[in-house]
Amino acid sequence: xxxxxxxxxxxxxxxxxxxxxxxxxxxxxxxxxxxxxxxxxxxxxxxxxxxxxxxxxxxxxxxxxxxxxxxxxxxxxxxxxxxxxxxxxxxxxxxxxxxxxxxxxxxxxxxxxxxxxxxxxxxxxxxxxxxxxxxxxxxxxxxxxxxxxxxxxxxxxxxxxxxxxxxxxxxxxxxxxxxxxxxxxxxxxxxxxxxxxxxxxxxxxxxxxxxxxxxxxxxxxxxxxxxxxxxxxxxxxxxxxxxxxxxxxxxxxx
Numbered sequence: 001x002x003x004x005x006x007x008x009x010x011x012x013x014x015x016x017x018x019x020x021x022x023x024x025x026x027x028x029x030x031x032x033x034x035x036x037x038x039x040x041x042x043x044x045x046x047x048x049x050x051x052x053x054x055x056x057x058x059x060x061x062x063x064x065x066x067x068x069x070x071x072x073x074x075x076x077x078x079x080x081x082x083x084x085x086x087x088x089x090x091x092x093x094x095x096x097x098x099x100x101x102x103x104x105x106x107x108x109x110x111x112x113x114x115x116x117x118x119x120x121x122x123x124x125x126x127x128x129x130x131x132x133x134x135x136x137x138x139x140x141x142x143x144x145x146x147x148x149x150x151x152x153x154x155x156x157x158x159x160x161x162x163x164x165x166x167x168x169x170x171x172x173x174x175x176x177x178x179x180x181x182x183x184x185x186x187x188x189x190x191x192x193x194x195x196x197x198x199x200x201x202x203x204x205x206x207x208x209x210x211x212x213x214x215x216x217x218x219x220x221x222x223x224x225x226x227x228x229x230x231x232x233x234x235x236x237x238x239x240x241x242x243x244x245x246x247x248x249x250x251x252x253x254x
Contacts, residue, residue, distance in 0.1 A: 025139040027217050029173060031149035033180045034209025035113055038075055039226045039253035040145070044108050045081050047141045047214070053107035056084040060122055061114025061147035064089045068112055088122050100131045106140055113146030116168050117160030120151065129171060136173055145209075146180045153178035155201060157191050165191055167200060174215055177204030182233070184209045193242045196235055203236035211249065222250045 028047055032040050045053060055076075062068040064087040076083035086102050086109075103109060109132070111119075123129040136142055142152060150156050151170045156178045158168040165187055170178070179192040195201040205213055205220070210230035214221045223232040234245045 025137070027136050027139060027173075028141045029136075029152050029215045030141065030143040030212055031152055031174075031178065031205070031207065031215070032143075032145040032209075032212030033149065033182060033207035033230075033232075034145050034184065036072070036075065036110060036145060036148075037210075037226065038079070040143075040212060041075060041079055041081070041110075043212070043224065043253055044110060044141060044143050045079065047143075048107040050107050052080055052082060054082045054084060054105065055108040055110060056086050056103060056106040057110050057112065058086050058088075058103075058128075058144075058148075059112040059114070060088040060128070061116060061119035062112045063114070063118075065114075068114075072110075072112075088126055088128065099126060099128050100134070103128075103131050103135055104138060104140070106135070108141035108143060109135060111142075111144030111148030111151060113144075113148055115160045116147040116150050116158040116170075119147055120168065120170070132171065133173070142173070145212075149180050149207065150178050153204060156180070156204070157188065157195065157201075167195065174205075174218055175202075177201040179204065179206040179235070180209075182206040182208050192235060197237055197242050203234065205247075206233045206235050206244075208232070213247070220247070223247045224251045224253055225249045226253050228252060 057072045152173045153170045154172045155169040157165045208230040210226040211232050232247045
């Protein structure tokens with residue numbers, strides 16, 4: 001009986017220790033409106049709070065495009081990081097580790113732009129969506145722009161289908177909607193307004209191509225930008241009208 005009590009006590013201490021450890025984890029997402037660039041990459045490196053972090057590029061939305069991957073490695077060359085790529089179009093013969101083994105060993109994960117709808121379908125089929133949730137809960141920094149930012153939210157509009165922009169659902173780590181390319185693509189803003197006003201999308205965050213937002217534990221923390229012309233906004237409905245609230249940029253990235 002004493003032995004059983006001792007084991008139960010040890011299990012209790014272990015569980016309490018794990019619970020305390022989990023409460024100390026900061027879940028971080030850095031979403032930007034357009035493509036990756038050196039200032040954004042430097043910022044991701046800083047968010048990891050590690051020296052020479054392991055950062056993995058996830059180019060599923062581009063169908064693992066070779067040119068996109070080459071651009072990622074080229075942009076990483078003179079940065080204090082260790083660049084990796086996790087392809088989704090793989091074969092068992094040439095992939096000795098699982099998606100989970102690779103992605104959960106990283107300090108940050110950066111998702112490319114491209115076709116959001118196809119990316120979400122592939123992630124679900126491959127179980128990558130579940131792995132990304134584990135990465136998020138583990139405190140691995142998640143980032144990306146365009147499709148790579150839209151994926152972290154409940155949903156938004158995408159050009160993933162022919163003819164016109166349509167609504168796509170994301171992973172929902174941030175429980176709002178999102179609009180990338182806010183001013184660079186003329187159809188984005190009016191359609192975002194319309195969908196929020198009609199209740200097709202919940203209120204959410206709109207981001208210019210050269211701006212970004214940091215979220216910690218699902219809460220807005222700050223806005224940053226690469227220049228003084230790019231911004232972020234929170235778009236909602238107040239008294240039956242669309243309200244566009246400018247979120248001040250706290251830092252210009254270099």
